[in-house]
Amino acid sequence: MSEQRVVAVRTDRVWKVFEHDGIAVDAVRDVSLEIQRGEFVVLAGPSGSGKTTLLNLLGGLTAPTRGAVWIDGQELTAMKERQRARLRLERVGFVFQAYNLLPVLTALENAEFSLLLRGVPAEERKRKVQELFQRIGIGGLEDRRPSKLSGGQQQRVAVARAVVGEPALVLADEPTANLDSASSIALLDVMTTLNEDLGTTFVFATHDQRLMERARRLIRLVDGAVESDTRRPSTKGA
Amino acid sequence: MAARPWWRIGWRNLGRNRRRSLITIAALAVGYFSVVLLVGWWDGVVVEMINNGTGILSGQLQVHSAAYLPDRNVYETIGGPDGTDVTAIIAGVTADPAVEGAAPRVYGGGLVSFGNATTAAAFLGIDPELEPRVSRLMDALSSGRPPARGTNEILVGVEMARILGVEPGAEVVVVAPAVDGSLGNDLFVVSGVFTSGLADLDRTFALLPIDALQALMVLDPGRVHEIAAAVPDPWDAPAAATRLHSALGATDGALAVESWTDLRPELVEYAQLSQSFQWVLLVIVFGMAIFGVANTMLMATFERRHEFALLLALGAAPRGIVWSVVVEAIALGAIGLLVGAAVTGPVLVWWHNAPPDLSWLVGDFTMAGALVRPVLRVEYPWSMAVQSALALFATAALAALYPAMRAARVPPADTLSGR
Numbered sequence: 001m002s003e004q005r006v007v008a009v010r011t012d013r014v015w016k017v018f019e020h021d022g023i024a025v026d027a028v029r030d031v032s033l034e035i036q037r038g039e040f041v042v043l044a045g046p047s048g049s050g051k052t053t054l055l056n057l058l059g060g061l062t063a064p065t066r067g068a069v070w071i072d073g074q075e076l077t078a079m080k081e082r083q084r085a086r087l088r089l090e091r092v093g094f095v096f097q098a099y100n101l102l103p104v105l106t107a108l109e110n111a112e113f114s115l116l117l118r119g120v121p122a123e124e125r126k127r128k129v130q131e132l133f134q135r136i137g138i139g140g141l142e143d144r145r146p147s148k149l150s151g152g153q154q155q156r157v158a159v160a161r162a163v164v165g166e167p168a169l170v171l172a173d174e175p176t177a178n179l180d181s182a183s184s185i186a187l188l189d190v191m192t193t194l195n196e197d198l199g200t201t202f203v204f205a206t207h208d209q210r211l212m213e214r215a216r217r218l219i220r221l222v223d224g225a226v227e228s229d230t231r232r233p234s235t236k237g238a
Numbered sequence: 239m240a241a242r243p244w245w246r247i248g249w250r251n252l253g254r255n256r257r258r259s260l261i262t263i264a265a266l267a268v269g270y271f272s273v274v275l276l277v278g279w280w281d282g283v284v285v286e287m288i289n290n291g292t293g294i295l296s297g298q299l300q301v302h303s304a305a306y307l308p309d310r311n312v313y314e315t316i317g318g319p320d321g322t323d324v325t326a327i328i329a330g331v332t333a334d335p336a337v338e339g340a341a342p343r344v345y346g347g348g349l350v351s352f353g354n355a356t357t358a359a360a361f362l363g364i365d366p367e368l369e370p371r372v373s374r375l376m377d378a379l380s381s382g383r384p385p386a387r388g389t390n391e392i393l394v395g396v397e398m399a400r401i402l403g404v405e406p407g408a409e410v411v412v413v414a415p416a417v418d419g420s421l422g423n424d425l426f427v428v429s430g431v432f433t434s435g436l437a438d439l440d441r442t443f444a445l446l447p448i449d450a451l452q453a454l455m456v457l458d459p460g461r462v463h464e465i466a467a468a469v470p471d472p473w474d475a476p477a478a479a480t481r482l483h484s485a486l487g488a489t490d491g492a493l494a495v496e497s498w499t500d501l502r503p504e505l506v507e508y509a510q511l512s513q514s515f516q517w518v519l520l521v522i523v524f525g526m527a528i529f530g531v532a533n534t535m536l537m538a539t540f541e542r543r544h545e546f547a548l549l550l551a552l553g554a555a556p557r558g559i560v561w562s563v564v565v566e567a568i569a570l571g572a573i574g575l576l577v578g579a580a581v582t583g584p585v586l587v588w589w590h591n592a593p594p595d596l597s598w599l600v601g602d603f604t605m606a607g608a609l610v611r612p613v614l615r616v617e618y619p620w621s622m623a624v625q626s627a628l629a630l631f632a633t634a635a636l637a638a639l640y641p642a643m644r645a646a647r648v649p650p651a652d653t654l655s656g657r
Contacts, residue, residue: 052655061551061651082555089553096654102545104250109243114552116243161552173654 007073008169008201009058010034014067016053016224027053028064029224035169035217038199040192042206042215050224051205052173058203059092059171060084072168089117093162095172100158101146107133107153108142111160118165132160136190152183156190163194169201176208188214244558248565252573255538259570262534266574266630269527271582273626277516278586278616282593284512285617288472291505292498294434295362295443297341297372297466298475300501301331301486304494306463310345312455313417314463316493321460328368328465330486336469336478339371343464344451348414348422350394350444352402359398359444361414363451363462372466375432375445382406382430387447391429395440399431406430412446416456424454472498516622524626524633531637535567539645546645547653556646563642564635571634575627582623589616 016028028050035041035058043051056062057069060076069076072091076084088094093114101110111132112125120128133139138156146154155175162170172191176184192214194200204211212218220227252259292298306314316322324342331340344363349356366387370376376384376393383406385391392410394402404410408428416422426446434440452459469475475497483495499506539546546559593615 053651056651056655059551061654062649085550085553085555087553088551092553094551096548096551098544100548102247102548104247104254109246113243117552117554117558 006037007070008035008037008039009072009203010070011057011064012068012070014054014057014064014069016050016057016062017065026224028057030067031224031226032067033058033219033226033229035201035203037168037201038195039201039203039217040195040215041201041203041217041219042212043204043219043221044207044212044215045221045227046207049221051221053224054221055171055173055203055205058169059094060088089114090165091168093165093167093170095155095158095162095170095175097174097177101154101161103146106143106145107138107149107157110146111157111164113161114165128164129160132164136160136194137186150183151179152186155179155183155187159187159190159194163198163200166198166200169203172202172204172206174206174208175204176206176211184208184210244562245565248562249569251538251542251562251566252569258534258537262531262570263574263577265530266527266571266634267578267581269523269633270575270578270626270630271585273520273523273629274578274582274619274623275585275589275616276519277622277626278589278619279614280512280516281617281619281622282590282613282615284509286611286613286615287508288498288505291502292472293374293468294378294436295373295375295439296498296501298469298472298498299331299337299467299479299482300496301327301465301467301482302463302494302496304491307494307496310463312346312415312463315344315457315461316463316465317460318492319461321458321462324460324462324465327486331465331467331482334478334482334485336471336474336481338468338470339368340465340467341365341368341372342448342462343369343466344448344455344457344461345463346414346451346455348412350392350398350402351411351413352404352408355402357398357401358442359394359412360442361412361451361454362443362445363448364445365448372468375434375439375443378432378434379430380433382428385429385445385447385450388449389429389447390424390426390450391447392426393430393432393445394428395443396431396433397437397441398444399428401441404428412444412454414451414454416454418456420456422454422456424450426450469497475499516619520622520626520629524629527630527633528637531567531570531634532640534570535563535638535641536644538566539563539641542645543648543653546648547650550646550648550650551654559646559648560639560642563645564638567634567638567642568631571631574634575630578630579623579627586616586618589614590618 011031011033014028014031018025018027031054043054045051057064060071063077071087074087108129111129115125133142136156138153141149141153176187179187188211191202195202217231219229303314303316328340331337342365346361348359348361350359366384380396385393406428409425410428411423412426413421413423469478476499479495479497486493549559593613596612
């Protein structure tokens with residue numbers, strides 16, 4: 001029982017098959033994973049290896065063709081879309097490569113969005129977001145619209161939005177792909193700190209070598225299947 | 239789930255493509271302006287028709303002997319052969335709160351001759367003092383003056399004057415069958431000539447002092463065919479007729495109290511036709527507007543597929559997405575309504591108080607037997623203004639539903655992956 005409580009996400013022989021022009025393509029093949037709370041996991045592999053698809057499966061954004069996925073102990077495949085949406089809202093944070101923030105909302109409004117949907121009172125939302133903004137180095141930018149933020153600042157706002165609700169896991173798909181080196185390193189520092197200080201579970205899909213070097217668990221995918229799954233000690237500050 | 243973020247997002251999205259939003263707002267405002275102004279103008283035409291149809295001669299309400307209509311039998315005077323207390327009936331009629339004035343009338347028919355010219359005529363005996371409170375015929379004098387009580391004077395229509403070749407001051411012979419079987423005839427002086435604009439009226443009608451016509455037709459002073467009454471708002475007349483029916487003791491069947499809606503059903507039908515036309519106009523204009531708004535919202539939602547996918551990925555319920563799109567459209571509608579009302583209001587007031595007169599261009603014309611001046615006078619179409627506002631909101635919301643439902647069905651994983 002105690003082991004089950006620390007599992008953030010688990011998959012059991014998961015397959016995802018896409019149809020392209022009548023031809024079935026196995027994007028994810030027979031993947032069984034268990035990611036504990038507090039892990040800092042990188043899914044690595046070449047383009048087309050199934051990283052993003054597996055990330056989407058782990059976050060309940062797409063349903064597996066076969067197999068099962070559990071988030072925080074709840075099995076997704078039996079759920080209706082409305083229930084999956086609720087689960088994502090309460091248990092999963094997302095950071096995407098692009099299209100990350102709503103341009104019509106301020107940084108604070110973007111970051112508090114999931115809390116707002118969860119019905120958290122305004123004062124509490126504001127306090128949590130402001131504390132988080134201070135922690136990740138974007139304090140004072142609360143009232144700016146995304147168009148007035150740099151790419152790195154936007155991604156930090158996205159990270160704040162993903163972690164502010166204290167989800168079971170945060171899934172990040174190529175979060176540094178659109179950033180320059182300095183911004184990438186700063187963002188990685190933020191996420192590493194959040195992982196180590198707050199115990200936030202991160203699962204990344206990337207081929208950014210710097211991110212792979214920071215991973216405490218590196219899962220390599222080839223043609224939709226797990227090729228290797230290795231663990232190593234923390235590399236904070238690298 | 240809180241509705242506030244969807245209002246915020248919907249409202250702020252309006253400013254993202256301002257030119258497109260402004261064009262859509264302008265389309266909705268023009269739609270509102272067109273419907274309200276056209277309906278107001280059409281209402282103005284109908285009011286003009288009813289006012290002229292009832293105000294020039296007939297009045298909005300009439301009291302007769304129950305047997306007088308439809309044949310207008312000269313023997314069927316109010317109260318029968320013994321006549322009635324005309325003053326008392328007039329007092330009873332004017333006691334009704336909707337009635338502004340009442341006047342007695344006697345009708346007859348006969349001939350008018352001048353020299354070798356003779357023409358058939360319908361005679362209307364009027365009280366020169368009371369009649370102007372009921373009808374406007376004596377306001378339409380092209381020459382001379384109204385006939386005076388206690389004199390043998392006659393007011394003729396312009397066409398009758400032309401046929402007879404008379405002018406004010408001419409002495410004509412009037413011949414009319416009397417109720418005692420004799421043939422009444424006398425000399426009358428033309429006091430004036432009226433021009434109603436209605437060809438039949440101008441050709442056949444002649445107005446005489448009521449006492450003179452009663453004398454000609456051997457009718458006692460207490461014998462009149464009609465008490466005509468004016469009701470300033472013609473649509474109050476049916477209810478006033480019902481009240482007077484009881485108040486005048488007409489329940490015994492001796493008296494008939496009828497409003498213009500009974501006497502001129504063609505005018506009522508025209509008003510109803512006009513209302514149907516207004517609804518057709520409303521449906522056409524806002525039906526067209528639906529496609530404009532739908533096009534705008536489809537383009538807007540297509541451009542924001544990634545944002546909707548992001549919201550869904552974050553755990554937003556599809557109905558929240560629908561709501562944000564509908565809110566955006568409703569906000570477009572609200573601004574369109576404000577702009578439309580801001581433009582429509584002053585134009586309505588202006589055209590109501592200073593209507594453009596196109597008489598110089600097309601002249602007067604008649605519709606459903608009533609004179610209509612080509613004056614673009616608009617009435618204040620309050621109910622249609624409210625209905626158009628509701629239609630505008632409904633248009634905006636309906637037009638947004640399909641794009642909103644499409645937006646809510648965006649597959650988040652595929653869309654965010656660029657598939």
